[in-house]
Amino acid sequence: MRGGLVASARLLPRPLVRWFLQRRAQQDINENMLGGKKVKIIFVLGGPGSGKGTQCSNIVEHFDFIHLSAGELLRAEINSGSENGTMIDTIITEGKIVPSEITIKLLQEAIIKGGNDKYIIDGFPRNEENRVVFESVTLVTYFQLLEISISPEFVLFFDCSEEEMERRLLGRNQGRSDDNIETIRKRLKVFVESSLPVIEYYESKGMVKKIDATKPAPEVFEDVKAIFTHMA
Ligand SMILES: Nc1ncnc2c1ncn2[C@@H]1O[C@H](COP(=O)(O)OP(=O)(O)OP(=O)(O)O)[C@@H](O)[C@H]1O
Ligand SMILES: O=c1ccn([C@@H]2O[C@H](COP(=O)(O)O)[C@@H](O)[C@H]2O)c(=O)[nH]1
Numbered sequence: 001m002r003g004g005l006v007a008s009a010r011l012l013p014r015p016l017v018r019w020f021l022q023r024r025a026q027q028d029i030n031e032n033m034l035g036g037k038k039v040k041i042i043f044v045l046g047g048p049g050s051g052k053g054t055q056c057s058n059i060v061e062h063f064d065f066i067h068l069s070a071g072e073l074l075r076a077e078i079n080s081g082s083e084n085g086t087m088i089d090t091i092i093t094e095g096k097i098v099p100s101e102i103t104i105k106l107l108q109e110a111i112i113k114g115g116n117d118k119y120i121i122d123g124f125p126r127n128e129e130n131r132v133v134f135e136s137v138t139l140v141t142y143f144q145l146l147e148i149s150i151s152p153e154f155v156l157f158f159d160c161s162e163e164e165m166e167r168r169l170l171g172r173n174q175g176r177s178d179d180n181i182e183t184i185r186k187r188l189k190v191f192v193e194s195s196l197p198v199i200e201y202y203e204s205k206g207m208v209k210k211i212d213a214t215k216p217a218p219e220v221f222e223d224v225k226a227i228f229t230h231m232a
């Protein structure tokens with residue numbers, strides 16, 4: 001049946017087919033749709049060690065979301081032996097921010113591959129440039145040339161004191177090259193200087209749901225659960 005439709009479409013004038021597909025894609029763009037589904041994206045932000053990864057794991061156990069950690073995608077890229085691997089590794093070890101085009105390409109691929117319509121994106125956008133570029137991201141739906149603006153439903157912000165974040169990272173023990181006191185201090189500085197402005201931007205739009213992340217993890221999850229339960 002589908003093959004028949006494709007064959008029939010081939011008989012139509014190309015400009016007409018192109019116009020039809022572009023119109024459909026434009027409708028999808030206007031409604032934040034991907035492949036006919038409304039895509040829901042939630043940004044999970046907070047300082048290093050605030051508990052983003054821990055809580056995202058809890059969220060996917062209870063709610064139908066796919067968890068994409070930008071940091072994990074970058075670490076996987078290093079381990080894959082990609083040509084950018086060494087450069088990404090150096091940037092992470094220095095606690096700096098990887099160029100937007102690299103991180104966004106990995107997120108785009110993961111979103112398309114995920115095939116779901118609900119994503120929690122953990123640890124991204126890291127700076128204003130990340131945010132602006134992602135909001136005009138090009139997702140390949142019908143034509144490569146279409147610009148699809150994906151804006152988050154809301155931003156979940158894990159608010160935690162620096163002392164507590166530092167203590168947690170020093171005790172994490174997962175063999176990460178950036179879990180040493182020198183890099184941790186750099187990451188905390190980058191968070192304040194580059195990532196907090198992103199949270200302030202969304203705050204000014206009334207899109208931030210702030211969580212007290214200094215509490216024990218199960219208590220933090222109770223607060224997170226309440227937000228996700230109410231959005232369903
Ligand atoms: N509420 C909490 N109380 C105490 N320890 C916690 C809490 N949440 C997470 N942890 C622990 O703190 C460490 C950091 O947590 P997690 O990896 O979830 O943070 P993160 O925000 O994803 O950090 P990063 O930005 O470095 O990836 C882990 O060892 C985790 O088990
Ligand atoms: O959007 C991003 C996300 C991460 N990075 C770099 O990776 C490390 C680790 O990220 P975590 O979220 O803590 O796992 C981070 O310090 C950055 O160096 C990035 O550049 N852009």
Ligand SMILES: [Mg+2]
Nearest residue numbers: 052053069071
């Ligand atoms: Mg993490």
